Amino acid sequence: MAAVKNKLAVIDSFDFKAGRILAGKYEVLACLGKGWEGEVYHVIETRTGIERAVKFFYPQRNERDKSVSFYAKKLHKLRHCPILIQYHTQDTIRYKQQDVTFLVSEYVEGELLSTFIDRQPGKRLNAFQAIHLLHSMVSGIETIHSYGEYHGDLHTDNVILMRYGLGFELKLIDMYHWGAMRRENIHDDICDLIRIFYDAVGGKKHYAKQHRVVKDICCGLKRNLIIKKFPSAAELREHLETLEW
Numbered sequence: 001m002a003a004v005k006n007k008l009a010v011i012d013s014f015d016f017k018a019g020r021i022l023a024g025k026y027e028v029l030a031c032l033g034k035g036w037e038g039e040v041y042h043v044i045e046t047r048t049g050i051e052r053a054v055k056f057f058y059p060q061r062n063e064r065d066k067s068v069s070f071y072a073k074k075l076h077k078l079r080h081c082p083i084l085i086q087y088h089t090q091d092t093i094r095y096k097q098q099d100v101t102f103l104v105s106e107y108v109e110g111e112l113l114s115t116f117i118d119r120q121p122g123k124r125l126n127a128f129q130a131i132h133l134l135h136s137m138v139s140g141i142e143t144i145h146s147y148g149e150y151h152g153d154l155h156t157d158n159v160i161l162m163r164y165g166l167g168f169e170l171k172l173i174d175m176y177h178w179g180a181m182r183r184e185n186i187h188d189d190i191c192d193l194i195r196i197f198y199d200a201v202g203g204k205k206h207y208a209k210q211h212r213v214v215k216d217i218c219c220g221l222k223r224n225l226i227i228k229k230f231p232s233a234a235e236l237r238e239h240l241e242t243l244e245w
Contacts, residue, residue: 009096011058014039021046023091026054026104035174037061042107051107053085059098068101074175075105078147083140085171108171110163114156117200124202127214129164134197134217135240136168141189142233150185152176154192156199187227190236194218194226213243 013034020028026043029051033040038057045052055071062068068090075087086106092099113133117123125133137159144151151158153176163169179185198218201210207218217239219225230236 009098010060011096011098011100014056014095014100016041016056022054022102023093026052037067038102052088053105053107054102055105056093056100056102059100062101065101068103071103071175074149078144078149081140081143081147083137083143083170083172084175085173108160108162110160110171112157113159113161113170113196116161116164117156122202124206125200127201127211130197130200131213131217131240131243132166133164133168133200134193135237136170137193137196138190138233138237138240140170140172141193142237145181145186145189145233148181150176150181150189151192152185152188154189154196156196159196186232187223190230190233191223191226193233193236194230195221211245213245 016022016028016031016039018028018030022028022043025046027046029042029044031039032042032053038055038061040053040055043052043054044050057067072087072090075084078084079086085108088104088106090101090103092101094100117125137154141151141154151172153174154172158172158174160171160173161168162171194217198207198221201207201214207215210218219229230239
Protein backbone atom coordinates (compact mmCIF):
# COMPACT_ATOMS: atom_id res chain seq x y z
CA MET A 1 0.00 0.00 0.00
CA ALA A 2 1.43 3.37 -1.00
CA ALA A 3 2.45 5.69 1.78
CA VAL A 4 0.10 8.60 2.37
CA LYS A 5 1.78 11.91 1.65
CA ASN A 6 1.72 14.29 4.60
CA LYS A 7 -0.53 17.26 3.89
CA LEU A 8 0.95 20.61 4.84
CA ALA A 9 -1.03 22.69 7.30
CA VAL A 10 -2.93 25.72 6.01
CA ILE A 11 -1.34 28.95 7.24
CA ASP A 12 -3.80 31.78 7.88
CA SER A 13 -1.69 33.92 10.21
CA PHE A 14 1.98 34.76 10.74
CA ASP A 15 1.66 37.24 13.58
CA PHE A 16 5.32 38.25 13.48
CA LYS A 17 6.15 40.36 16.53
CA ALA A 18 8.20 43.56 16.58
CA GLY A 19 11.89 42.80 16.91
CA ARG A 20 11.81 39.47 15.12
CA ILE A 21 14.53 38.99 12.49
CA LEU A 22 13.35 37.45 9.22
CA ALA A 23 15.58 35.86 6.58
CA GLY A 24 18.53 37.02 8.65
CA LYS A 25 18.24 40.59 7.37
CA TYR A 26 14.85 42.17 8.10
CA GLU A 27 13.75 43.31 11.55
CA VAL A 28 9.99 43.53 12.04
CA LEU A 29 8.74 46.93 13.21
CA ALA A 30 4.97 46.50 12.90
CA CYS A 31 2.20 44.74 11.03
CA LEU A 32 0.62 47.06 8.45
CA GLY A 33 -2.31 44.90 7.46
CA LYS A 34 -3.75 41.47 6.74
CA GLY A 35 -5.76 40.19 3.82
CA TRP A 36 -6.90 37.12 1.93
CA GLU A 37 -3.48 36.54 0.34
CA GLY A 38 -1.23 37.26 3.29
CA GLU A 39 0.16 39.90 5.61
CA VAL A 40 2.14 43.13 5.12
CA TYR A 41 4.80 44.27 7.58
CA HIS A 42 6.89 47.36 8.13
CA VAL A 43 10.49 46.19 8.47
CA ILE A 44 13.99 47.62 8.52
CA GLU A 45 17.04 46.18 6.77
CA THR A 46 19.45 45.27 9.55
CA ARG A 47 22.56 46.06 7.48
CA THR A 48 21.49 49.35 5.93
CA GLY A 49 18.81 50.77 8.21
CA ILE A 50 16.53 51.24 5.19
CA GLU A 51 12.82 50.83 5.93
CA ARG A 52 10.82 48.54 3.68
CA ALA A 53 7.35 47.06 3.34
CA VAL A 54 7.19 43.29 2.91
CA LYS A 55 4.21 41.15 1.94
CA PHE A 56 4.21 37.53 3.13
CA PHE A 57 1.95 35.24 1.11
CA TYR A 58 0.08 32.36 2.70
CA PRO A 59 1.42 29.29 0.84
CA GLN A 60 -2.06 28.03 -0.09
CA ARG A 61 -2.70 31.41 -1.78
CA ASN A 62 0.58 31.30 -3.67
CA GLU A 63 0.91 27.85 -5.20
CA ARG A 64 4.25 27.42 -6.98
CA ASP A 65 4.85 31.15 -6.34
CA LYS A 66 2.38 32.12 -9.06
CA SER A 67 0.95 35.09 -7.14
CA VAL A 68 4.36 36.43 -6.15
CA SER A 69 5.69 36.16 -9.71
CA PHE A 70 2.63 37.86 -11.16
CA TYR A 71 2.81 40.76 -8.71
CA ALA A 72 6.56 41.18 -9.18
CA LYS A 73 6.33 41.22 -12.97
CA LYS A 74 3.37 43.60 -12.98
CA LEU A 75 4.98 46.04 -10.54
CA HIS A 76 8.24 45.93 -12.51
CA LYS A 77 6.34 46.67 -15.73
CA LEU A 78 4.65 49.62 -13.99
CA ARG A 79 7.79 50.87 -12.21
CA HIS A 80 7.53 54.25 -13.98
CA CYS A 81 4.02 54.87 -12.56
CA PRO A 82 4.63 57.18 -9.56
CA ILE A 83 1.27 56.33 -7.98
CA LEU A 84 2.39 52.73 -7.33
CA ILE A 85 4.70 51.48 -4.59
CA GLN A 86 8.00 50.37 -6.10
CA TYR A 87 8.96 46.70 -6.01
CA HIS A 88 12.54 45.79 -5.00
CA THR A 89 13.00 42.03 -4.68
CA GLN A 90 11.60 38.82 -3.24
CA ASP A 91 12.89 36.39 -0.63
CA THR A 92 11.81 33.32 1.34
CA ILE A 93 11.72 32.12 4.93
CA ARG A 94 10.97 28.73 6.43
CA TYR A 95 7.81 28.77 8.52
CA LYS A 96 6.01 25.76 9.98
CA GLN A 97 8.00 23.42 7.73
CA GLN A 98 7.00 25.36 4.62
CA ASP A 99 8.74 27.84 2.35
CA VAL A 100 7.00 31.22 2.55
CA THR A 101 7.78 33.76 -0.16
CA PHE A 102 7.57 37.49 0.40
CA LEU A 103 7.85 40.61 -1.74
CA VAL A 104 10.04 43.50 -0.63
CA SER A 105 8.88 46.99 -1.65
CA GLU A 106 9.50 50.60 -0.76
CA TYR A 107 7.95 51.80 2.47
CA VAL A 108 5.91 54.98 2.30
CA GLU A 109 4.76 57.00 5.27
CA GLY A 110 1.17 58.10 5.19
CA GLU A 111 -2.34 57.12 6.16
CA LEU A 112 -5.17 55.34 4.48
CA LEU A 113 -7.49 57.62 2.56
CA SER A 114 -10.41 56.24 4.58
CA THR A 115 -8.72 57.37 7.81
CA PHE A 116 -7.95 60.79 6.37
CA ILE A 117 -11.56 61.36 5.31
CA ASP A 118 -12.84 60.25 8.71
CA ARG A 119 -10.65 62.92 10.35
CA GLN A 120 -12.19 65.75 8.34
CA PRO A 121 -15.04 67.94 9.66
CA GLY A 122 -18.24 66.02 9.10
CA LYS A 123 -16.11 63.09 7.89
CA ARG A 124 -16.11 64.44 4.37
CA LEU A 125 -14.14 66.69 2.02
CA ASN A 126 -15.41 69.87 0.44
CA ALA A 127 -15.99 69.74 -3.30
CA PHE A 128 -12.79 71.61 -4.15
CA GLN A 129 -10.62 69.21 -2.12
CA ALA A 130 -12.42 66.16 -3.47
CA ILE A 131 -11.93 67.25 -7.09
CA HIS A 132 -8.18 67.64 -6.48
CA LEU A 133 -8.17 64.19 -4.88
CA LEU A 134 -10.00 62.68 -7.86
CA HIS A 135 -7.63 64.39 -10.29
CA SER A 136 -4.60 62.89 -8.54
CA MET A 137 -6.13 59.43 -8.58
CA VAL A 138 -7.34 59.51 -12.18
CA SER A 139 -3.97 60.83 -13.42
CA GLY A 140 -2.28 57.83 -11.78
CA ILE A 141 -4.81 55.36 -13.13
CA GLU A 142 -4.47 56.87 -16.61
CA THR A 143 -0.75 56.05 -16.54
CA ILE A 144 -1.45 52.47 -15.42
CA HIS A 145 -3.99 52.03 -18.23
CA SER A 146 -1.47 53.34 -20.77
CA TYR A 147 0.70 50.29 -19.97
CA GLY A 148 -2.20 47.95 -20.68
CA GLU A 149 -2.84 47.26 -16.99
CA TYR A 150 -5.54 48.12 -14.47
CA HIS A 151 -6.02 48.24 -10.71
CA GLY A 152 -9.32 46.41 -10.32
CA ASP A 153 -9.92 46.97 -6.60
CA LEU A 154 -10.04 50.70 -5.94
CA HIS A 155 -11.49 51.87 -2.63
CA THR A 156 -10.44 54.18 0.20
CA ASP A 157 -8.64 51.39 2.09
CA ASN A 158 -6.41 50.75 -0.94
CA VAL A 159 -5.16 54.33 -1.23
CA ILE A 160 -2.35 55.71 0.94
CA LEU A 161 -2.29 59.48 1.35
CA MET A 162 1.24 60.78 1.85
CA ARG A 163 0.76 64.52 1.47
CA TYR A 164 -1.87 67.05 0.52
CA GLY A 165 -2.05 70.80 0.02
CA LEU A 166 -2.33 72.23 -3.48
CA GLY A 167 -2.70 68.63 -4.57
CA PHE A 168 -2.67 65.09 -3.23
CA GLU A 169 0.31 62.75 -3.27
CA LEU A 170 -0.99 59.19 -3.26
CA LYS A 171 0.05 55.57 -3.54
CA LEU A 172 -2.21 52.70 -4.60
CA ILE A 173 -1.91 49.24 -3.08
CA ASP A 174 -3.35 45.74 -3.54
CA MET A 175 -3.89 45.60 -7.29
CA TYR A 176 -6.18 42.86 -8.52
CA HIS A 177 -3.84 40.65 -10.49
CA TRP A 178 -5.67 38.01 -12.51
CA GLY A 179 -6.40 38.25 -16.23
CA ALA A 180 -5.49 40.51 -19.13
CA MET A 181 -7.01 43.97 -19.24
CA ARG A 182 -10.33 44.36 -21.04
CA ARG A 183 -12.44 47.44 -21.66
CA GLU A 184 -14.64 46.36 -18.79
CA ASN A 185 -11.64 46.62 -16.43
CA ILE A 186 -11.02 50.21 -17.56
CA HIS A 187 -14.66 51.06 -16.91
CA ASP A 188 -14.53 49.37 -13.49
CA ASP A 189 -11.55 51.52 -12.48
CA ILE A 190 -13.27 54.71 -13.65
CA CYS A 191 -16.52 53.88 -11.84
CA ASP A 192 -14.59 52.98 -8.69
CA LEU A 193 -12.75 56.33 -8.78
CA ILE A 194 -16.02 58.22 -9.08
CA ARG A 195 -17.48 56.18 -6.23
CA ILE A 196 -14.52 57.20 -4.04
CA PHE A 197 -15.16 60.83 -5.03
CA TYR A 198 -18.89 60.47 -4.27
CA ASP A 199 -18.18 59.00 -0.83
CA ALA A 200 -15.47 61.59 -0.11
CA VAL A 201 -17.93 64.49 -0.49
CA GLY A 202 -20.42 62.86 1.87
CA GLY A 203 -22.19 60.18 -0.13
CA LYS A 204 -25.96 59.84 -0.39
CA LYS A 205 -26.63 61.93 2.71
CA HIS A 206 -25.21 65.12 1.16
CA TYR A 207 -25.59 64.43 -2.56
CA ALA A 208 -28.81 66.36 -3.16
CA LYS A 209 -27.20 69.62 -2.01
CA GLN A 210 -23.95 69.19 -3.93
CA HIS A 211 -22.82 71.72 -6.55
CA ARG A 212 -23.78 70.85 -10.13
CA VAL A 213 -20.07 70.29 -10.88
CA VAL A 214 -20.05 67.40 -8.41
CA LYS A 215 -23.25 65.93 -9.84
CA ASP A 216 -21.90 66.23 -13.39
CA ILE A 217 -19.00 64.01 -12.34
CA CYS A 218 -20.97 61.49 -10.28
CA CYS A 219 -23.82 61.03 -12.79
CA GLY A 220 -25.94 59.71 -9.93
CA LEU A 221 -23.53 56.74 -9.76
CA LYS A 222 -25.29 55.25 -12.79
CA ARG A 223 -22.67 53.08 -14.49
CA ASN A 224 -24.03 53.49 -18.01
CA LEU A 225 -24.04 57.30 -17.71
CA ILE A 226 -20.54 57.37 -16.21
CA ILE A 227 -19.10 55.16 -18.96
CA LYS A 228 -20.84 57.13 -21.70
CA LYS A 229 -19.48 60.41 -20.35
CA PHE A 230 -16.02 59.15 -19.30
CA PRO A 231 -15.10 56.11 -21.43
CA SER A 232 -11.44 56.51 -20.49
CA ALA A 233 -9.39 57.87 -17.62
CA ALA A 234 -7.96 60.49 -19.97
CA GLU A 235 -11.41 61.89 -20.68
CA LEU A 236 -12.26 62.07 -16.99
CA ARG A 237 -8.96 63.86 -16.30
CA GLU A 238 -9.57 66.33 -19.14
CA HIS A 239 -13.07 66.99 -17.80
CA LEU A 240 -11.64 67.86 -14.38
CA GLU A 241 -8.98 70.12 -15.89
CA THR A 242 -11.54 72.16 -17.84
CA LEU A 243 -14.23 72.54 -15.18
CA GLU A 244 -16.23 75.77 -15.11
CA TRP A 245 -17.81 76.59 -11.74
